[in-house]
Amino acid sequence: MLFKVDMQVNIPLDADPAVIEDIKREEKAYSQALQQAGKWRHIWRVAGQYANVSIFDVENAQELHDVLLGLPLYKFMEIKVEALCRHPSSIRDDDR
Ligand SMILES: O=C(O)CC1=CCC(=O)O1
Numbered sequence: 001m002l003f004k005v006d007m008q009v010n011i012p013l014d015a016d017p018a019v020i021e022d023i024k025r026e027e028k029a030y031s032q033a034l035q036q037a038g039k040w041r042h043i044w045r046v047a048g049q050y051a052n053v054s055i056f057d058v059e060n061a062q063e064l065h066d067v068l069l070g071l072p073l074y075k076f077m078e079i080k081v082e083a084l085c086r087h088p089s090s091i092r093d094d095d096r
Pocket residue numbers: 007009027028029031032050051052073
């Protein structure tokens with residue numbers, strides 16, 4: 001199943017910069033491993049915001065839930081999820 005996920009990151013102003021840098025490093029590794037596995041299909045920065053728009057390709061909503069709760073930055077995020085389905089005009093074979 002494909003899902004569009006909007007992630008807005010809100011780091012508290014009083015957070016320890018060294019701790020946050022560690023979490024961001026973990027976040028990058030976590031995200032890139034899921035991208036390599038084909039689960040996190042796309043990630044784009046939203047211009048002008050500390051936010052991204054991502055497309056996930058997972059088995060079901062439970063798997064997406066588990067992936068999102070595992071994000072190292074999860075506790076600093078506002079997350080919005082929308083389920084996607086194939087558009088009748090799509091020419092892509094891998095859209096489901
Ligand atoms: O910077 C972000 O948008 C948060 C994030 C998600 C995956 C990643 O590597 O950074």
